[in-house]
Amino acid sequence: MLITKIYQPDEVAKAAAELRKGELIAFPTETVYGLGADATNEQAVKRVYLAKGRPTDNPLIVTVSSIAMMKNYVVELSEPAKRLLAKYWPGPLTLIFKIKPGSLSKAVTGGLTTAAFRMPANEVTRKLISAAGVPRVGPSANSSGKPSPTTAQHVYHDLEGSIAGIVDDGPTQVGVESTIIDMSAAIPAILRPGAITAEELTTFLGQEVMTDRHHVGQTEVPKAPGMKYKHYAPDAQVLIVANEQWQQALRWASTQTEKVGVMAPATILQADLPANCQGFNLGPDVESASRRLFAGLRYFDSDFKVNWILAAGFPEEGLGTAYMNRLRKSAGDQFFTTESTD
Ligand code: TXA
Numbered sequence: 597m598l599i600t601k602i603y604q605p606d607e608v609a610k611a612a613a614e615l616r617k618g619e620l621i622a623f624p625t626e627t628v629y630g631l632g633a634d635a636t637n638e639q640a641v642k643r644v645y646l647a648k649g650r651p652t653d654n655p656l657i658v659t660v661s662s663i664a665m666m667k668n669y670v671v672e673l674s675e676p677a678k679r680l681l682a683k684y685w686p687g688p689l690t691l692i693f694k695i696k697p698g699s700l701s702k703a704v705t706g707g708l709t710t711a712a713f714r715m716p717a718n719e720v721t722r723k724l725i726s727a728a729g730v731p732r733v734g735p736s737a738n739s740s741g742k743p744s745p746t747t748a749q750h751v752y753h754d755l756e757g758s759i760a761g762i763v764d765d766g767p768t769q770v771g772v773e774s775t776i777i778d779m780s781a782a783i784p785a786i787l788r789p790g791a792i793t794a795e796e797l798t799t800f801l802g803q804e805v806m807t808d809r810h811h812v813g814q815t816e817v818p819k820a821p822g823m824k825y826k827h828y829a830p831d832a833q834v835l836i837v838a839n840e841q842w843q844q845a846l847r848w849a850s851t852q853t854e855k856v857g858v859m860a861p862a863t864i865l866q867a868d869l870p871a872n873c874q875g876f877n878l879g880p881d882v883e884s885a886s887r888r889l890f891a892g893l894r895y896f897d898s899d900f901k902v903n904w905i906l907a908a909g910f911p912e913e914g915l916g917t918a919y920m921n922r923l924r925k926s927a928g929d930q931f932f933t934t935e936s937t938d
């Protein structure tokens with residue numbers, strides 16, 4: 597068992613030294629915390645899969661501190677790709693490009709001819725990468741299948757004893773992982789919705805952008821390999837509640853013998869919650885709800901155990917597309933309806 601150290605933002609040099617030695621260091625970003633390892637050190641990369649319990653055919657994001665660092669691996673950048681990088685980096689947009697053959701290990705790419713690149717907005721993390729002098733793999737720093745971590749404490753909960761350290765820069769701002777856009781084919785395709793929305797990207801690029809809402813089944817070959825795995829699942833069963841269903845949902849909750857978690861805006865929590873319900877405030881809008889979603893799911897896993905979680909749905913537009921994408925996965929697509937719970 598390793599002793600997992602917590603590093604403050606001014607201790608980045610120490611954390612970078614650990615990374616260079618091949619150790620695993622979790623780092624803050626504007627979206628969620630990531631689990632870093634030197635992307636050029638195959639042994640270190642392999643330990644990332646072990647620490648997370650992640651299936652080894654699910655490729656990792658390569659996190660860089662500059663476009664120049666990424667160019668060591670990418671074949672060529674199209675004009676639209678250059679425009680995206682100029683506009684959105686650093687920021688919550690991950691881009692997939694064709695890579696120079698053999699430039700990244702199979703442990704990073706899962707054997708694909710492409711790789712995903714991201715430059716986080718968090719300054720502490722960019723300092724950490726440039727101090728280490730090498731790109732870093734950076735999957736979300738959770739145990740595979742669990743909600744992504746939005747605080748250093750979440751990372752500690754999942755990975756204590758199996759990683760060397762965590763750089764703590766407080767809670768993340770966005771709360772859902774970066775938008776992933778595949779720029780390796782003629783028509784760009786959004787593989788994962790995030791804070792930079794499909795609507796925004798389509799307008800900015802002025803061309804067709806594919807959005808793939810189709811969930812890949814276990815036997816199909818997935819476009820983004822991550823699509824086929826169980827995600828964000830707490831121990832409790834989550835039911836998504838549409839705005840107009842709250843009264844009925846809370847009435848149903850009051851008839852349960854077990855405890856029920858309620859993740860909703862304060863306006864709903866303030867109306868008399870049944871005695872067996874415990875509230876978690878998602879804040880007033882989809883921005884705050886996205887920021888707090890994973891913390892709420894984790895709260896009802898570890899701090900206040902429940903069997904059911906009722907969680908507020910939002911319209912699937914703008915940031916709501918990313919929020920609902922994560923919530924649907926955590927709920928296995930189950931919505932509260934009077935029929936299904938009678
Ligand atoms: O916001 C984020 O992107 C966070 C922070 C820590 O940077 N990172 C993150 O990484 O969410 P991860 O590994 O949890 O999710 C990356 C996703 C995976 O689902 C993976 O399958 C997909 O990106 N991916 C990676 N390389 C790919 C590739 N070459 N083609 C298609 N999908 C790829």
Ligand code: MG
Binds near residue numbers: 735736744
């Ligand atoms: Mg992840």
